[in-house]
Amino acid sequence: MKETIQPLNPIAFTLGPIQVHWYGIIIGSGLALALFIAIREANKRGLPKDTFADLMLWAIPIAIISARIYYVIFEWKYYVHHPSEMIQIWHGGIAIHGALIGSVITTYVFAKKRGVPFWKITDIAAPSIILGQAIGRWGNFMNQEAHGREVTRQFLENLHLPNFIINQMYINGAYYHPTFLYESLWDFAGFILLISLRFVNLRRGELFLSYVIWYSIGRYFVEGMRTDSLMLTSNLRMAQAISIVLIIGAVIVIVYRRKKGLSDERYLDTQGLTN
Template identity: 65%
Template sequence: MDYPLNPIAFELGSFQVHWYGIIIGIGIALGFYLASKEGDRLGLPQETFSDLLIWAIPIALISARAYYVLFEWDYYSQNPGAIIQIWNGGIAIHGALIGSVITAIVFSRKKNISFWKLADIAAPSIILGQAIGRWGNFINQEAHGEEVTRSFLEGLYLPDFIVNQMYIEGTYYHPTFFYESVWNIIGFALLLLLRKVNPKRGELFLSYVIWYSIGRFFIEGMRTDSLMVADLLRIAQVLSLTLIVVAAFILVFRRIKYALPRYADQTNEGTIAP
């Protein structure tokens, strides 16, 4: 196998299909399948998540790209044609999450479904999709960390295909995409376990936010391509810390303020609180 891996999976005439898009698509499809099955089990209308995705996918992609372009505006203002080239990477998961949450809030109100119930069901799917999506960064040789040696990577017992793909222009790099993917897979397993405990409504989603943000904070500190504010602050770290504090506060506040239903309760009333 030749390295680096070809980011183009195949071509249809002049149209190139990138592995990045295929991998993102696989993550979305698997997440949709799992959320739909769980939604059926908990009594949501069968078309709930298919209707939601019609709006959430394009809005998430647009917001993810807009978030990235905003914080890289010095480059994109000089290269406006590159703004739409998402197949080359450059979408920010925090932007996608912001767009998706806003979409889900509006959707839940329109459908008279509890936002928290919708978010709880979707949480394992979201983090699994993130775990899969990071492999798009692997193919593109992006979202990596500082320089390391080959012996360091081999000491992590990584398979050769990862080690070889981390050899970029004569240097080996930390596979931070891999660290985050593993963190998210562990988070996916923990959320499935938490789901069996039947926690209070909203706590599964809030636990996802906290778990993902903790991992992202530390892994982001290892990366070399972070979006920055004034060359001083890594935006993803600032946002991760903010989300940890806000999610923990909301979790505690809702427990104190409301008599919350449980995750598996069949009520579907469309409201943000409880």
């Protein structure tokens, strides 16, 4: 006989005909906290106060659009027959790698227009980005999505998880790996690491590249446990392939910039406070 467990309500409240979902509230809260931290650090590093607020006006909508485009491209076999659903983002289907690609391109163009060093902006933003990702994964938790393969309740209890997480992982008569939690914890650890690295006085650009490496390592392993991945081959998930490329690419960029003297400026040096 199957257990009867009532999942958490994904709808926080309603305003007339409008339903406000916890997913949106959690994502929005993560973005707000990330922006607050980035603005404070930008002020310390001598950037104009409105730099990140102005950047987000462009980066957020472009990130959402690029995340959707990325997802649609790799699910083209479905969307080519259902073109009207391509813009129905409220039905699900966005990819964080697509959002990151759109955000980085937007930041590069923005930095060029404002005359602000691109690597300086990305270094400041790196801890905020991974913190936002850590918080955002709890939106997946409320929606009972981005989970892994089937497991037993005993397995989840052995992880010493609170009951509200265990019960929320009971979906359609079975328990599943809380991969949202694994990635969230990895991202929170990454946030602490990146905040700590701010005091190491790394070369400019290497804080952001450290984020790329850290996040990609965790994403590679967590993605291998999920059941809703975009697939590149029958055995390799797209996010895993992108993670491998990002790790290798970030290491190459670090080595190249050091050899060419492109990263001689430091994140915390006196000159870096005003440049």
